[in-house]
Amino acid sequence: MVVLKRLFHSSSNLLLASKHTFQLDPNYKFKCGIEIHTQLKTKYKLFSLSKTSFNESPNTNISYFDIGLPGSQPKLNPEALLLALKAAVALDCDISLQSKFDRKHYFYPDQPLGYQITQFYHPLAKEGRLELDKKFDDIRQDSKIIGIEQIQIEQDTGKLNYNKVDNIINIDYNRSNTPLIELVTKPDFEDLLQVRAFVKKYQSLVRHLNICTGDLETGAIRVDVNISVNGFPRIEIKNLSSHSEIQDALKYEYTRQVSLIKQGKQNEIVQETRGWDGDKTTSLRLKENSVEYRYLPDAELPMVNLDESIINDVKQSLSEFPEQILSKLINQPFNLELKYARFFIDNPVVLQYYYDLYDIVTIKNKESVNMVNNWLLHELIGVFTKLDLKLDLDRIPASKLGDLIMFITSKQISTTSARLLLMQMIENKDNFDKSVSELIELYDLGVPTDISPQEFDEAVEEICHGIISDNADVVEKIKHGQKKSIKYLVGLAMRETQGKVNAKTFEDKLQEIINTL
Numbered sequence: 466m467v468v469l470k471r472l473f474h475s476s477s478n479l480l481l482a483s484k485h486t487f488q489l490d491p492n493y494k495f496k497c498g499i500e501i502h503t504q505l506k507t508k509y510k511l512f513s514l515s516k517t518s519f520n521e522s523p524n525t526n527i528s529y530f531d532i533g534l535p536g537s538q539p540k541l542n543p544e545a546l547l548l549a550l551k552a553a554v555a556l557d558c559d560i561s562l563q564s565k566f567d568r569k570h571y572f573y574p575d576q577p578l579g580y581q582i583t584q585f586y587h588p589l590a591k592e593g594r595l596e597l598d599k600k601f602d603d604i605r606q607d608s609k610i611i612g613i614e615q616i617q618i619e620q621d622t623g624k625l626n627y628n629k630v631d632n633i634i635n636i637d638y639n640r641s642n643t644p645l646i647e648l649v650t651k652p653d654f655e656d657l658l659q660v661r662a663f664v665k666k667y668q669s670l671v672r673h674l675n676i677c678t679g680d681l682e683t684g685a686i687r688v689d690v691n692i693s694v695n696g697f698p699r700i701e702i703k704n705l706s707s708h709s710e711i712q713d714a715l716k717y718e719y720t721r722q723v724s725l726i727k728q729g730k731q732n733e734i735v736q737e738t739r740g741w742d743g744d745k746t747t748s749l750r751l752k753e754n755s756v757e758y759r760y761l762p763d764a765e766l767p768m769v770n771l772d773e774s775i776i777n778d779v780k781q782s783l784s785e786f787p788e789q790i791l792s793k794l795i796n797q798p799f800n801l802e803l804k805y806a807r808f809f810i811d812n813p814v815v816l817q818y819y820y821d822l823y824d825i826v827t828i829k830n831k832e833s834v835n836m837v838n839n840w841l842l843h844e845l846i847g848v849f850t851k852l853d854l855k856l857d858l859d860r861i862p863a864s865k866l867g868d869l870i871m872f873i874t875s876k877q878i879s880t881t882s883a884r885l886l887l888m889q890m891i892e893n894k895d896n897f898d899k900s901v902s903e904l905i906e907l908y909d910l911g912v913p914t915d916i917s918p919q920e921f922d923e924a925v926e927e928i929c930h931g932i933i934s935d936n937a938d939v940v941e942k943i944k945h946g947q948k949k950s951i952k953y954l955v956g957l958a959m960r961e962t963q964g965k966v967n968a969k970t971f972e973d974k975l976q977e978i979i980n981t982l
């Protein structure tokens with residue numbers, strides 16, 4: 466039934482009305498708490514020795530236990546425990562030195578054991594927090610603390626694939642028994658921006674801790690939201706897989722509940738689980754007659770006993786947190802814009818590259834940090850974009866980009882030539898092993914060195930005179946105040962010299978001659 470309902474969406478006027486003009490009504494208090502399922506990036510599954518797999522042919526990474534064959538037994542993967550601990554410590558939770566696993570019973574074809582192993586009575590961690598800060602997060606208040614109720618370790622299920630053409634459902638058990646943590650927040654969210662900011666910050670954190678890919682689209686992170694209005698029962702909306710789905714589902718559900726209250730139909734708001742079909746929420750099951758999960762301690766899994774020292778050990782193993790790094794990057798000496806600092810947080814390899822380049826250019830060679838920022842964030846990333854290539858820093862190690870920058874600052878190559886060269890360095894695999902000076906030689910891009918400065922000046926002057934006499938109309942415009950037209954003449958000079966001379970040199974010389982006319 467649920468599947469059928471999900472297959473046949475119909476658009477709803479209620480949602481359309483709410484989507485475009487959405488605002489919370491101060492008379493109807495929005496309250497929300499969320500549950501986030503996070504797939505842990507372990508090598509093996511939670512309770513078996515089959516490999517975790519994310520993009521493999523169906524049913525190729527499964528063991529007897531993953532598909533619930535009788536006689537097979539679970540054994541806890543310590544790597545999953547460690548990754549879960551990292552999240553719990555980073556979120557300031559109280560870690561339970563003794564935690565246990567329980568069985569949550571329900572039938573569904575993606576859950577062949579007939580129960581899910583989770584932590585119900587004694588979860589790994591409780592009472593944490595994540596602080597949102599207006600400086601870094603898109604919220605209205607200066608800061609907002611979201612309390613974390615608990616973090617528990619549990620198994621993922623298999624995956625049902627609906628084949629609408631043949632009207633069949635295929636089950637892929639590759640995901641079955643993949644380690645997850647479920648994080649449950651307190652109902653602390655007061656508006657939609659806070660929800661978005663929290664999920665974004667959490668994504669950034671798990672990526673930074675390297676415990677999950679942090680992607681919503683692939684299902685590595687799945688969000689359930691719970692929403693209530695003016696103290697009426699909470700409604701849960703399960704399995705939302707993008708920020709826009711979360712926002713749209715919350716807007717729809719808030720509008721629906723407010724409208725029921727306004728019509729005096731508040732008794733129709735009952736604690737229930739609803740699904741989001743892209744247009745509207747629909748009831749999946751009522752909590753009153755919801756499945757009785759019959760939680761029981763899992764007798765096959767021993768208690769997890771942690772030594773007190775582990776909390777400190779994990780703390781020490783964590784590097785700086787994203788917010789500390791952001792704060793560092795947007796201030797002296799790096800002076801990065803927040804959006805670029807965020808990009809680095811989500812791409813730790815690029816961040817390391819940035820630090821390496823900074824060391825070479827700024828610390829070792831005392832050149833400006835602006836050169837580092839500009840040549841990494843604009844020029845280098847720009848080349849990958851232009852070539853329609855995925856950013857692959859192996860094509861140009863930081864030391865090589867550093868060399869190129871030093872050739873520019875020492876005026877051995879013009880900025881224009883350096884741009885051309887950078888393109889060649891990245892596009893052409895034959896260039897990967899060649900040094901910057903070899904490449905300058907190869908492409909004949911260096912500022913001529915075999916002539917004296919005086920000869921060089923004379924050559925520049927001659928070129929400028931030639932261009933000025935061939936472009937009398939442009940010169941007239943410049944003399945009459947159209948100062949920008951000089952760029953056109955500079956362009957001609959650069960073309961003539963194939964970018965070997967700096968644009969600034971030409972601009973100064975052209976201006977100097979024009980001033981005398």
Ligand SMILES: Nc1ncnc2c1ncn2[C@@H]1O[C@H](COP(=O)(O)OP(=O)(O)OP(=O)(O)O)[C@@H](O)[C@H]1O
Nearest residue numbers: 496497498499500649650651652691692693699701
């Ligand atoms: N009045 C409320 N309004 C909105 N959200 C609420 C309210 N009370 C509790 N919540 C939120 O509901 C969620 C309850 O999650 P929890 O995992 O504890 O239970 P559950 O949803 O009943 O169980 P399951 O994991 O089986 O879905 C929490 O995120 C909590 O913050």
Ligand SMILES: [Mg+2]
Nearest residue numbers: 500689691701
């Ligand atoms: Mg729930």
Ligand SMILES: [Mg+2]
Nearest residue numbers: 500647649689
């Ligand atoms: Mg839950």
